Amino acid sequence: MRHFLVMTVFALAAAVVFGVVAKDSPRDRLLYGLKVFAEFLVIGLVLGWILYFLPF
C-alpha cells in the first residue's frame, strides 16, 4: 500500500471514531469527523514536508 493511502485509512478510522464519540447530533458528528479527517491529512502532509528538508 502506498504511504499516503495508509495515512488516509488511518485518518478515516480515527475521524469516524472521534466523530461518533465526541458529538451528539448526526450533523455535528459528520462535520467534526470531516474536520478531524482533514486535520490528520493536512498536518501529516505538512509534517512530511518539514521532515523531508531536515538533514537528520
Place this chain on the structure above:
Amino acid sequence: MSKVETGTEHETAPAKAWLMGTAGWLVPGLGHVLQGKWGRALLLGGAVWACFILGFIMGGHLFQYDGSLLRIPPMIGNLGAGLLYIVPWFMGFGFAEDVRLAALPTFEFGWTFLIVAGLLNYLAMLDAFDIAAGRKS
C-alpha cells in the same frame, strides 16, 4: 434558610454500564450491539476491526511485556482491542518480530495500526459505558 450544595454527592453507574463497557472492550462493537445501537456499533466496531486486520496485513505485530519497560505502553495500547489481543496471546500468535515482515515497507505502519485499534476501542468502550449509564443518548 436555603439549602447549600455541598458537591459531595457522587453519581454511581449501574451494573449494566459496567457490563456494556466490558462487552465493548472484549469484542469491539459488542457494547453498542447489545444496546441496539447498530449504527454506532458498525462505525466504531468497524473502524477498530479494520485497523486491527489491516495492521496484521501490513506486517505488524502485537507487543507484550518481556522485561523491557518500553514494551509496556504499546502493550497497553494493544490490550485495548480486548479479545483480539487476548486470543492471539494465548495462542502465541502475532507477537513475533519476523525478519521477513520487518523488511516490509509497511511494517511500522502495521504495529502502529494495531496499537491505534486498541486505543480507538478504549474510546468506543467508554462510549458504550456512557450510553448504558444514561449519560449519552
